[in-house]
Amino acid sequence: MALDPATVRRIATLARIRVEDAEVDKLQGELNVIFGWIEQLNEVDVTGVAPLTGASHMAMKMREDVVNDGGYPERILFNAPDRAGEFFAVPKVVE
Amino acid sequence: MTQVLTDLTIAEAQAGLRDKRFSAEELALAHLHAIETLNPRLNAYLSVGHAQAVEQARAADRALAEGDTRPLLGIPLAIKDLFCTLGVRTTAGSKMLMPFIPPYESTVTANLLRDGAVFLGKANMDEFAMGSSNMTSHFGPVENPWKRRRDESAVLVPGGSSGGSAAAVAARLAMGATGTDTGGSIRQPASFCGLVGVKPTYGRCSRWGVIAFASSLDHPGPFARTVRDTAILLNSMAGHDPKDSTSADVAVPDFEKACERSVKGLRIGVPREYRSDGMPGEIEALWQQGIAWLKAAGAEIVDVSLPHTKYGLGTYYIVAPAEASSNLARYDGVRFGRRENGEDLRDLYERTRAEGFGPEVRRRIMIGTYVLSAGYYDAFYLRAQKVRALILRDFDEAFQRVDALLTPTAPSAAFALGEKMDDPIKMYLNDVFTVPANLAGVPAASVPAGLDSNGLPLGLQVITRSFDEETMFAVSAALERAAGFSALPTLRAGA
Numbered sequence: 229m230a231l232d233p234a235t236v237r238r239i240a241t242l243a244r245i246r247v248e249d250a251e252v253d254k255l256q257g258e259l260n261v262i263f264g265w266i267e268q269l270n271e272v273d274v275t276g277v278a279p280l281t282g283a284s285h286m287a288m289k290m291r292e293d294v295v296n297d298g299g300y301p302e303r304i305l306f307n308a309p310d311r312a313g314e315f316f317a318v319p320k321v322v323e
Numbered sequence: 324m325t326q327v328l329t330d331l332t333i334a335e336a337q338a339g340l341r342d343k344r345f346s347a348e349e350l351a352l353a354h355l356h357a358i359e360t361l362n363p364r365l366n367a368y369l370s371v372g373h374a375q376a377v378e379q380a381r382a383a384d385r386a387l388a389e390g391d392t393r394p395l396l397g398i399p400l401a402i403k404d405l406f407c408t409l410g411v412r413t414t415a416g417s418k419m420l421m422p423f424i425p426p427y428e429s430t431v432t433a434n435l436l437r438d439g440a441v442f443l444g445k446a447n448m449d450e451f452a453m454g455s456s457n458m459t460s461h462f463g464p465v466e467n468p469w470k471r472r473r474d475e476s477a478v479l480v481p482g483g484s485s486g487g488s489a490a491a492v493a494a495r496l497a498m499g500a501t502g503t504d505t506g507g508s509i510r511q512p513a514s515f516c517g518l519v520g521v522k523p524t525y526g527r528c529s530r531w532g533v534i535a536f537a538s539s540l541d542h543p544g545p546f547a548r549t550v551r552d553t554a555i556l557l558n559s560m561a562g563h564d565p566k567d568s569t570s571a572d573v574a575v576p577d578f579e580k581a582c583e584r585s586v587k588g589l590r591i592g593v594p595r596e597y598r599s600d601g602m603p604g605e606i607e608a609l610w611q612q613g614i615a616w617l618k619a620a621g622a623e624i625v626d627v628s629l630p631h632t633k634y635g636l637g638t639y640y641i642v643a644p645a646e647a648s649s650n651l652a653r654y655d656g657v658r659f660g661r662r663e664n665g666e667d668l669r670d671l672y673e674r675t676r677a678e679g680f681g682p683e684v685r686r687r688i689m690i691g692t693y694v695l696s697a698g699y700y701d702a703f704y705l706r707a708q709k710v711r712a713l714i715l716r717d718f719d720e721a722f723q724r725v726d727a728l729l730t731p732t733a734p735s736a737a738f739a740l741g742e743k744m745d746d747p748i749k750m751y752l753n754d755v756f757t758v759p760a761n762l763a764g765v766p767a768a769s770v771p772a773g774l775d776s777n778g779l780p781l782g783l784q785v786i787t788r789s790f791d792e793e794t795m796f797a798v799s800a801a802l803e804r805a806a807g808f809s810a811l812p813t814l815r816a817g818a
Contacts, residue, residue, distance in 0.1 A: 231693075243648065243692040244655070245685055246673035258686060258747060259693075265748050266637045266703070272710050279708030280715055282525075282539040282764075288568060303426040307659035316657050321668050 230260050327817040328353040329495035333398055333552040336498060340387055340397045347387065347397025351380035351441050354399045357816030358443065358496045365466045365814065367481075367490040369404050370412055371444035379441040386439065395559055396439030401497035403488045404445040405452055406432045406543070407532040415534045416448040416460040416484075419660050419679030429532025430564045431501060431543045438559040443497055447487030450681045451651065452508055452536045455753040457486025458740065459683040467516060467737050468494040468812035472778035475813065479737040479779070482512030482753075485546070489516040492546050495816035499547040499556050503533060505540045506639050507733070507757025510769035513546055514732035514782030517771045517810065519799065520546050521553045522757075524789045525764030526571030528557075529564030537646035538569075540639070540761045550770065550800045554578035557792070573790055581793035582800040587621030589798065592725035596632035597756055599734065605775045606731045613729055613772055613783045616805035617798065625725050629717040634710050635759040636751060641694050641707035642762070647684075648691025654679060686747070715763045722765075722788045727798045730756050732769040732782035756784060766792045768799045771808040780810065 231239075236256045240247040247255065301314045310317040328350050331339065339345055355373055362368050376399065383397035407413050407425035414420040428436070436442070449459040457465040457480055465486040467479040481490040485502030489512035492500050502509040504522035513520025521544045528543040535541060545556035558578050564570040593614060598607070618624055656662035656675030663674035680688070694703035721728065734755055743749045760767040766789070769782035783802060787795040811818070 235693075236689075239689045239693045239696070242696060243685075243688050244652075244669075244672040244676055245680070245688065246670075246677035255686070255689070259689065262640065262686075262690060262747060263693075266640055269634055269637045269641075269706055269710055272631070272634055272706075272713065274706060274709035274713070277709040277712050279705055280712035281708060282569065289572070291565065306426050307423055309422075309656060309660075309662035318657055318668050319665070319671055 231256055231263065329357050329816040331498070332549050333498050333547060333555050334549070336398060337394070347380040347383035347441065348377065350397055351376050351399050351443070354443055354496060361494055361496060361814060361816065365468060365490050365494055365496070366447055366463050367465050367487040367494065367496060368401065368444040369414060369447050369462050369487065372411060372442055376441050376443050383439050383441060391439070393439040394555060395435060397441060398439070399441045399443050399498055400435065401444060401446045401488055401491040401500040402432055402442055403448055403485050403501050403503060405448060405503050405534045406501055407534065408432055408442070408445065411445065413445065413534070414462070415452070416450040416462060417679065417681070417684070418461040419654050421661060423660055425532070427532060430529035430566060431533065431560045434559050434562060435501070440559070446485070446491055446500060449484035449486065450684050451534070451647070452484040452503055452505055453647070453683050453687055454483040455507065455511055455750055456480040456743070457483040459681055461681055464740055465490045466814070468814035469517065469737060469779055470813040478740045480515070480740055482515035482737065484508040485512050488546050489513060489518055489520070492516070492518055492548060493812050494814055499545055499552055501560070502544055502546050504542045504544055504761065505536050505643060506761050507754040509544045509546065510757050510767060510782070510784060511733045511753055513769040514771070514780065515737040517780030517808065517812065518546050518548060519550050519553045519768065519770055519803070520544065521557055521768045522760065522766065523557060523561060523792055524571070524766045526569050527561045527766070527790070527792070529562070529567040529570045531564055531566040535650040537643040538650060539646060540643055542761065550796060550803045551579060551582045553768070554582050554796050571790070576793055578792055578796050581796040584793065584797035585621065586617060586798055586801045589622045589727060589794065590625050590725040591617050591622045591798070592625050592627035592721050592728045594627050594629045594632065594721070594728055594730060596629050597730045599755065602731070602734055606734065606781060609773045609781050609783065610729070610731050613802060616802060617729065620801045620805065627721045627725055627728070629721055629759065631710065631713045631717050632759055635714055635762060636755055638707045638710045638714065638762060639754070639758045640690065640751060641703050642711060644687040644691030645695050645704050646691070648688045648695065651684070651688055711762050714759055718763045718765055726787065726794050728786040730784045730786070732756060732784040736775045736777065736779035736781055760786050765789050766795050768795050770799045770802045770806070772802060772806045773808070774810055778810070
């Protein structure tokens with residue numbers, strides 16, 4: 229199974245990464261080599277195997293559902309590329 | 324003073340500071356001076372916190388004078404630029420985070436500061452820890468302080484992704500360093516730079532405040548020049564952290580003491596699948612040497628099988644990009660980091676991410692996006708998670724029969740800058756022996772064990788059961804004693 233240029237463009241759109249037309253060829257080649265190599269996993273018999281989502285055998289811990297942090301908007305906004313008062317600012321979304 | 328301060332081990336420096344043979348300020352200044360001299364060439368540090376380091380060292384001197392016994396008082400360290408440090412620019416080696424100044428301190432670095440450490444600066448790395456050579460850093464490659472015997476002009480890579488950390492410790496620009504290991508990013512550079520590098524058990528060190536690459540595979544850990552020094556550092560870095568839901572609530576044993584344990588009677592497994600066809604004879608020979616050393620120290624050698632080893636890398640290159648594509652979705656130019664303005668919000672996102680990420684990061688995000696996308700999730704991601712379960716099962720079964728596994732760390736010594744860049748898979752193969760321990764979450768260390776015919780260091784890897792770092796340290800220390808590795812890199816402070 230090989231990726232075509234349309235699929236490469238679709239992946240880029242899903243990933244929200246702008247890809248110039250001139251880059252599509254190169255990306256297509258690289259991704260196809262990588263996916264071709266990854267296909268070796270199809271040799272493995274995984275019948276009846278439960279997927280492992282995380283490392284090791286640990287169970288996730290629960291904590292109390294309480295607010296125990298926050299209340300410092302200046303620290304949160306400190307790195308904002310653009311802000312308006314206590315809000316992050318972006319280009320106009322709704323006309 | 325006859326002894327060069329930058330040559331001391333952390334354990335020696337602890338004793339020297341306690342006995343007032345030198346001050347923490349002198350120790351910090353010796354390292355800062357070495358950095359000024361060598362860093363313009365090595366590019367191991369992205370930023371140096373001269374004033375902060377001197378201030379921390381003076382505070383350590385005052386504490387020492389009052390009889391304070393915190394373990395890392397006055398010990399100068401390099402911090403991989405993936406660890407968020409309060410008020411100190413943290414870039415992850417990326418253009419995306421050039422403007423980022425964290426408003427908080429990562430748990431691991433906070434633990435080191437709690438114990439009195441002095442931070443010299445932030446270490447260079449592959450962009451978002453994606454790489455095995457440090458060549459993907461937006462801020463340029465790092466030069467390995469080691470040189471080929473007959474080709475001193477060749478610039479070698481330090482390995483990656485924690486390449487700056489490894490080069491800094493090897494060149495005596497720090498006594499130890501933090502790193503992170505997602506597929507080998509501590510152990511492979513440790514092997515390339517003649518250092519000890521430790522990837523502890525998943526959950527042993529908190530990931531809170533460590534910029535995420537692949538959350539189920541990311542492991543913070545230490546670099547140092549001796550096994551005991553890495554044990555000292557890990558003792559400070561480790562511990563339960565409620566802010567990381569995967570942090571393990573288990574007691575942290577005395578790792579330093581474990582280095583003195585005998586390996587007599589331990590069963591050491593030699594996994595036959597790690598004998599790859601293309602493995603250089605020198606690495607095979609060193610592996611056999613390591614087996615002989617442990618046998619001579621009283622360990623029993625057992626042939627074991629980890630049948631899914633060859634699928635480790637393929638599994639990794641689905642799971643890691645999948646998690647990365649999700650983790651790196653946060654870099655959208657809105658809340659922090661770089662922004663490229665666009666015609667509308669969507670255009671802003673796409674331009675920001677195209678401009679802010681380098682080619683390797685973009686490639687991995689796209690791989691991850693694809694394997695998680697509708698129609699491909701089961702074929703790629705779900706299948707990889709199942710193979711991952713089989714890889715963990717391999718380790719579980721092996722550890723029913725043996726106490727530790729011994730393997731080479733990497734399939735080659737350090738290579739030259741620019742090599743292996745044409746073919747991403749060739750670069751990925753660097754991690755063939757290190758990736759399985761990340762997938763299984765088991766602890767693993769790389770110990771410098773010998774030199775190849777070019778005079779470059781080679782490491783051996785010790786892997787143990789989850790939360791049995793003590794056996795890992797005991798076996799690593801036994802290898803270290805037997806190897807008596809004393810070679811020094813060409814480029815180093817005081818040379």
